[in-house]
Amino acid sequence: MMKDAFGGIVLSTSFRWLVPFSIVYGVIxxxxxxxxxxxxxxxxxxxxxxxLLSRIILGWDTTFDVKGTTSxxxxxxxxxxxxxxxxxxxxxxxxxxxxxxxxPIHIEPMHEMHAWSIFLIEIGVATCVMMTIINxxxxxVKRSEENVGSN
Amino acid sequence: xxxxxxxLLAVVTxxxxxxxxxxxxxxxxxxxxxxxxxxxxxxxxxxDTGSPNIVTGVIIDYRGFDTMYETTVMFLxxxxxVLVLTSNTxxxxxxxxxxxxxxxxxxx
Numbered sequence: 001m002m003k004d005a006f007g008g009i010v011l012s013t014s015f016r017w018l019v020p021f022s023i024v025y026g027v028i029x030x031x032x033x034x035x036x037x038x039x040x041x042x043x044x045x046x047x048x049x050x051x052l053l054s055r056i057i058l059g060w061d062t063t064f065d066v067k068g069t070t071s072x073x074x075x076x077x078x079x080x081x082x083x084x085x086x087x088x089x090x091x092x093x094x095x096x097x098x099x100x101x102x103x104p105i106h107i108e109p110m111h112e113m114h115a116w117s118i119f120l121i122e123i124g125v126a127t128c129v130m131m132t133i134i135n136x137x138x139x140x141v142k143r144s145e146e147n148v149g150s151n
Numbered sequence: 152x153x154x155x156x157x158x159l160l161a162v163v164t165x166x167x168x169x170x171x172x173x174x175x176x177x178x179x180x181x182x183x184x185x186x187x188x189x190x191x192x193x194x195x196x197x198x199d200t201g202s203p204n205i206v207t208g209v210i211i212d213y214r215g216f217d218t219m220y221e222t223t224v225m226f227l228x229x230x231x232x233v234l235v236l237t238s239n240t241x242x243x244x245x246x247x248x249x250x251x252x253x254x255x256x257x258x259x
Contacts, residue, residue, distance in 0.1 A: 033204070034202040072233070097215075098219070122211070132226060133229075
């Protein structure tokens with residue numbers, strides 16, 4: 001189903017225009033999550049749109065892609081980054097998990113350190129969400145292709 | 152028998168529901184969360200967390216442990232869905248004399 005390119009010249013051209021904007025918007029939502037509505041979860045969903053569209057429109061062998069098992073371990077790595085931030089605060093001498101006052105890298109004033117820790121965590125969340133969505137698409141496409149092949 | 156159990160469950164649920172009268176109304180100002188926690192979050196979020204967005208401050212900083220396991224649950228749910236979807240045994244009639252089918256196509 002998705003091995004072949006889906007779109008013609010109109011879809012391919014609009015893809016080239018749409019995807020950069022959606023990726024830039026995802027990065028903005030990720031970076032400004034502390035100041036405006038948004039954050040890791042929404043940014044991850046937006047960032048995955050680019051890869052999904054490239055797979056659907058340009059076909060299975062597009063170059064703009066996350067290949068094979070990379071998305072699986074990156075999803076785990078995103079979750080690990082969140083927990084790792086908590087461990088970093090514990091290593092810094094905190095009594096509680098994710099107590100940002102004890103983040104090992106000291107930045108003055110204190111609330112700036114909180115903001116950077118929040119950003120680190122949101123990168124982890126965004127990676128996990130993005131790669132999980134790509135995983136799901138990959139699984140669904142693989143299954144439908146197998147069914148087509150067996151019939 | 153099953154019908155009887157269902158009727159019994161419905162009656163018990165109705166009795167429970169009719170006796171719950173002590174729950175506060177939604178949005179009531181005089182409830183405990185609206186008296187203590189919410190004003191504290193609103194007044195101290197900016198200086199505590201360094202984030203002008205109160206929602207981000209609450210979910211990542213005050214309730215960071217909760218959000219960590221939300222992310223973990225989502226990752227595990229996605230991983231399980233991928234494993235179920237790519238396994239060849241689920242939802243197929245087993246063929247006679249076929250060898251042991253392979254596991255996940257993505258994760259091996």
